[in-house]
Amino acid sequence: MTTRPLAQEAVASRRRWRISLSERHLPFILLLPSVIIMLLVIGFPMLYSLYLSLTSYTLTTAQNYDFIGLKNYATLLFDDPLFWASFGRTVLFITLAVNIEFLLGLGIAHLIARAIRGQSVARTLIMMPMMFAPILVGFQFKWFFNAQVGLVNNILYAITGEPHFIPWLIDKPLGFISILIAEIWMSTPFMVVILEAGILSLPQEPFEAAEVDGASGWQKFRHLTLPMLLPFIYTAMAIRSLDIARAYDVVQIMTGGGPANRTELIWTYVNRLAFTGQQFAVGAAMSYITVIFSWIFTWWFFYNVIKSRWAGGQS
DSSP states (O other): OOHHHHHHHHHHHHHHHHHHHHHHHHHHHHHHHHHHHHIIIIIHHHHHHHHHHTBOOOSSSTTOOOBOTTHHHHHHHHHOHHHHHHHHHHHHHHHHHHHHHHHHHHHHHHHHHHOSSOHHHHHHHHHGGGGSOHHHHHHHHHHHTOTTTOHHHHHHHHHHSSOOOOOTTTSHHHHHHHHHHHHHHHHHHHHHHHHHHHHHTSOSHHHHHHHHTTOOHHHHIIIIIHHHHHHHHHHHHHHHHHHHHTOOHHHHHHTTTOSTTTTOOHHHHHHIIIIISOOHHHHHHHHHHHHHHHHHHHHHHHHHHHHHHHHHHHO
16 A cells, blocks of 8 residues: 555656756756857867967978977077067057057046937947948058048148148058057947946945035046946956957058068968968967967956956955
């Protein structure tokens, strides 16, 4: 009489265990196709390029896979001044672009957040540069800064009445400034979006208390807005820094890294070595050196994000 209910209870418990097990495994089963695709699309090419960076492979000797270890890395780090020149120029480009975009983005975000009317229209207009492909932006600014028929020189002619043939894309500092302006114009809206979202999410109670205490607008910005915006600032600057570090389209279209390597950034140099110079293994090694620096930079940035959030929670 008692064995039947016990048997039924055992069957029910086994069924519940199987259902709970399947529920635990369901997320992994659903993610499995995406993981496989990511491994095939990203994992395999990365491992293959890592292997190539340890060989003497070139595009002219496609069958030559002689293993040479870290020779390509040593050549770049110790015997190639152009690598360090392009790397230093890339760091300077990132520093100037990110900081200028941050200042412009913070100012524009404040103006939009404080606007009583027309916020939707302002956001739409600000977002327009982000809708253009980087290649189109490169062609657009290449025409703007053309020495003969460019818009900038024509504006200077209209203002001064004298023809100007300023070689914006050829001169060393002017070429760098030209691609910097194009990058800032294209990417400042991203900073505006992130910082405006941060400003609109800030609690109003501290500002109301500061208003009662007679704090000025600058004091409220310095002691309240800026500290509470730090997580948004670090996140936006980290994303933009990594994005600019991969800058290739605009630079390649506008100057091609030239003339005479005057505007060469790290990824235009990788392209010139790997494809134009056919030194594919050296280009792969340079890519991995850049990736390692990017990992270190990302770790440092997100360490500051976590620290700023912890400090905000403590305060």
